Amino acid sequence: MSDRPALSKGEMEVARTLWELGSATVRQVHAAFPAGRAMDFATVQTYLRRLEAKGYVHGRLEGRVRVYRAKVKPKTVIRETIDDVLERLFGGEALPLVRHLIEERGINDDELAQLRALLDKLERQHRNG
Amino acid sequence: MSDRPALSKGEMEVARTLWELGSATVRQVHAAFPAGRAMDFATVQTYLRRLEAKGYVHGRLEGRVRVYRAKVKPKTVIRETIDDVLERLFGGEALPLVRHLIEERGINDDELAQLRALLDKLERQHRNG
DNA sequence: CTTGACCACGTACACATGTACGCGGTAGAG
DNA sequence: CTCTACCGCGTACATGTGTACGTGGTCAAG
Structure with missing residues (x-):
């Protein structure tokens, strides 16, 4: 690659x-x-x-x-x-790194909300795609 | 550091x-x-x-x-x-990297669920802590 | 004791990386 | 035309990195 x-x-x-x-x-x-x-x-x-x-x-x-x-x-x-x-x-x-980022580095409420939205979107894609 | x-x-x-x-x-x-x-x-x-x-x-x-x-x-x-x-x-x-990981690299349903659980836990911590 | 297997340690070496100098040329100021 | 400020480009060089060989010593088998 x-x-x-x-x-x-x-x-x-x-x-x-x-x-x-x-x-x-x-x-x-x-x-x-x-x-x-x-x-x-x-x-x-x-x-x-x-x-x-x-x-x-x-x-x-x-x-x-x-x-x-x-x-x-x-x-x-x-x-x-x-x-x-x-x-x-x-x-x-990939997941362990995501976990690390979320757990070890502060993620504030705003970012948390953004993340949640992102997950929602992904889930919809999974269902449709 | x-x-x-x-x-x-x-x-x-x-x-x-x-x-x-x-x-x-x-x-x-x-x-x-x-x-x-x-x-x-x-x-x-x-x-x-x-x-x-x-x-x-x-x-x-x-x-x-x-x-x-x-x-x-x-x-x-x-x-x-x-x-x-x-x-x-x-x-x-940190968030852009999280976004990258979630969007660009495939995250499967199982991992998605784990992530969601992680977010829930974090949110509780925010409320309590 | 001799041989073989195994290991620590010094050494090597090409290529990558971080950081930079200085020559020679040119456009613009006077 | 001359001086100056600026720039491309070749070059440099210490240190880092990837990868490895060979020497000398030691434990165990014969």
């Missing part, structure tokens, strides 16, 4: 930023980084280059500036990443 | 096996590896050494054999790992 090399933590952060921006130059990605998680301009540049080498983004020279845009959708990357975590931490089972 | 160096993928697998065994020698960990995910004996050994260096396990010579046991609980590692994933992939929000 997964063909491209997986993303490292750092690469992931840069990819995430690029997804948010849609399309951006090195400088823009660099600038968009949350304060407190600053990294050097050149570092961002390297990450983008590596992301391109791995096939996750595509960069095109527009004038004298290279503009990058994502080639792989966040959903895909998220799925691959989560699949991996699931495999390594829970033997591939 | 997290002080020890994070576990790499491979280290995680070995740690997981050790958690299952509770306490084991290199050979036992090696043998306990699921077929299809075999790795060399020496590789397991190296991982255990590194896990010890990172403070995750503790090995003691019992007779002429080194017996390893986990120093850090799975729950702790899982939490740190998930926190990390959450941070990098979802900006720290």
Whole structure:
């Protein structure tokens, strides 16, 4: 299923930023980084280059500036990443992770309600589908 | 919060096996590896050494054999790992990940029921606590 | 005592990752 | 035209990771 090399933590952060921006130059990605998680301009540049080498983004020279845009959708990357975590931490089972998230991390009333709605929807789909 | 160096993928697998065994020698960990995910004996050994260096396990010579046991609980590692994933992939929000797990990965009726029960329990806790 | 099985431990090594410098080119300011 | 600010790109390098070999020592069988 997964063909491209997986993303490292750092690469992931840069990819995430690029997804948010849609399309951006090195400088823009660099600038968009949350304060407190600053990294050097050149570092961002390297990450983008590596992301391109791995096939996750595509960069095109527009004038004298290279503009990058994502080639792989966040959903895909998220799925691959989560699949991996699931495999390594829970033997591939999704439910234990859901349980962990709900039990160990605080879920507030609002989120609880959203979850419940989600379950309702799923149940309807099961019945119909 | 997290002080020890994070576990790499491979280290995680070995740690997981050790958690299952509770306490084991290199050979036992090696043998306990699921077929299809075999790795060399020496590789397991190296991982255990590194896990010890990172403070995750503790090995003691019992007779002429080194017996390893986990120093850090799975729950702790899982939490740190998930926190990390959450941070990098979802900006720290737990709900989107739950949503992803429920929507993108198949959850069957049985699991759905379990989830629902979990939510009920949580809701009671919220009301009482 | 000799041989074989087994093990701890040091060491190795290629590739990945995190982080960054510096050269050489160019667009715009003066 | 010259200076400056900026940028692409090649390169670097320490550390992390995946994977493993070989040496030397020890217990057990013969």
